[in-house]
Amino acid sequence: MVEIQDWNFGGRPRLMVWLRQRIESFEATHPGIKVVQSDKSWNMIREILYTSFSTGTGPDVVNTHANYAAEFGEAGYYYPVNKFPDFDSVKQWFVPELLESTRYKDNYYGLPSSAIAFILVCNRQLFDAAHIAPPRTWSEFRSAARSLTRDTDGDGHIDQFGLVLMGGDKGGFAYRMVPFFYKAGADFMSDDLTRVEFNSPAGVAALTLFAEMYQIDRSITPGFLAYGHSETNDLFCGNRAAMAIEGPWVRGMVNEMSPGKDVFVVSIPVPDSLLDQYETLPTLQDMVMYSVNAHSRNLEASWEFVKYLRNEEADMAWIREDLGAVATTNFAFNSPEAQNVKDLPLYINELRHARPLPTHPRIIALASNTFTPFCQKAIVGELTPKAALDQAAREAQEVIENTK
Amino acid sequence: MKKATPYLLLLPALLFTAFVLGYPLVQNLVNSVRDVSLVSGVGGWVGLSNYANVLDDPLFLSSLRNTLIYALVGTILALVIGLGFALLLNMKIGRITTIASFLYTIPWVISPVVAGFSWKWLLNDHFGIINYWLSSAELIDAGTSWLGDPQTVLACVIFARVWQFYPFAMVMFLAGLQAIPLEQYEAAAVDGATMFRRFFHITIPNLKPVFSVLLVLGVIWSFNDFNIVFVMTRGGPMNASMVLPVLVREFSFVFFDLGKGSALSVMTFMLLVTLSFLYLRIISGRESA
16 A cells, blocks of 8 residues: 655635545545545645655645745655656646746646636725726726825724735745736846746836826825735725735635625736736736655555646536636537636636746745835835836845856 | 753753754754745855845845834833733722733733724724724814825834733732732831822832843834834835834745845844843843943
8 A cells, every 4th residue: 555645735615625635536546545634724835844754754745835846846845747758648637838837948847737817806895886897907007096086984094995915925925916007018037037028118107007096195004014815805895995916716705705705807007008908918927836855655546646636527627616716628618507607717717827936946035025014115105116116126136146 | 870861850851952943043044045936946155145135135124124113112101001900900999900800911911813803893993993083083084094194103012012912011010019019018108208209209119120030021022013103004005004023024025035034033033132131231230230
């Protein structure tokens, strides 16, 4: 009997139930393999993985952000799954743009598990009451946020804001800024990963939008720098915020907190001059992938298990159930069921154009520790957007140079 | 053989201590002069360059400043409040004293992580009870963000730290107060000393050793306190509440530069050892004088 360890990071409760069922059926169809599965939190995922992998105690199979392919692939912790003999046929299952997110240099370090496209979620109750349509351009976005910033109880204090941002989670904040940078045409880094480019004029324009909304319009929640997931969800579901930048988990999250509450899920607004490309400009893509530990003693069994979790039949669960993310196979994308799931056609379209963060081994540190703090300084007015992004770019460039 | 027996009996405990304390300390020291990264593994010896990198890092000075404020202000406030409560409890007003002494020690027995989360929610700008009370009393604007404002965030984490530490100070001061001979107060009363004179000339001098120990322990524990700041703010917003233990984590587990993280740990350790040594020298000098 071969025993493999599977670490599952995060996920909605329904996903965990589904995963257990899937493991049971895997063990029934693969009598020689036993899977020991444990659930872990997304919080401190990198610390947990780095310490366990570097000490040789990592699991055989793990699900992580796809952009860990660079870090963990470079470090030699993830096995290049393209080395398995049947990889060429397996890779045909997946939407090519999504599969590419698991690649670093010449190797693929996992199979796509579920994908995320960042979108704008609008509180339908507040939008309908104000007779406002969800925004498509930056002007409409700013105007809607301004209109929905109100003193609802007449006590002289604003208690409803146009937009809530998640500033207390440095990584999460970057993930919510970058979609606007991408929609404006800014890149995070050059294609060859040697230069930082988020301080381009398009990037400055995106950051200026938020700085003006915060400083001039006062339409962003003033305390956003302290907010994590729970605060943003509470404010949005409690009608204290009209808009938030979220992903495919949002409808399930809203239903859990405020059953029956309806939302508009729309693409991230684009600069006014690019309205004709509203449906095709890229948002930020994030993806979870299943990877195999390069030092696993049971490589073949682990690979069998990963394939079982990610085959076309398994992927249909992401269409049929609300698991908080989107399927990744061509089969699921093109299935008739996919057309009937709320918001799914939008997410599928967004994912066909979306771009992930660059596959640089230090990308998480760059996004969290240089990009985020300087963007925040610009939004609250400590620095101008240009000065903030230039300084962030200098520091990020230094990190890149040191990485070489 | 008889002479060796005590040492042999102590040996397991000494070996265990060396393993759990000595080994990490020495390993940390070694890491601080090597190029150690969780990404690229263990490289060669780099001398003091990790230390130079720490000193060059713009976050180091601001984190050091925050840590000093957090440790000193937090400890002194906790001592003042702890002394105040100890004096009240020392009055022994029937069963109220027993109930109060139990209630006052609750913050001490709560896990720092739980305390951090509790204060985070209590201070929440829109749903926190503190904002509700203060804005209802029209003392602040509704929606005031304590943890989201770089100007107020450090005060908030200090407040939480004081809340956690004052019960320990209170218990220690109470023990100290109960050890003061009553004759001293009686003699002073006969001589016509007022309550304030008795406090400053009998109580405070008798509590000086307790105060010294609490100050040193409080500063050392606060200097090393990771939990409250990490849970409440993670060093944010915009690094305004970044303290050295959280910065060690940033260097080690965000940038995965264990060499730099170890160097900062060693620097913090040396700073604390020096502070403790100097302070104890001053105290012992005064006592012998």
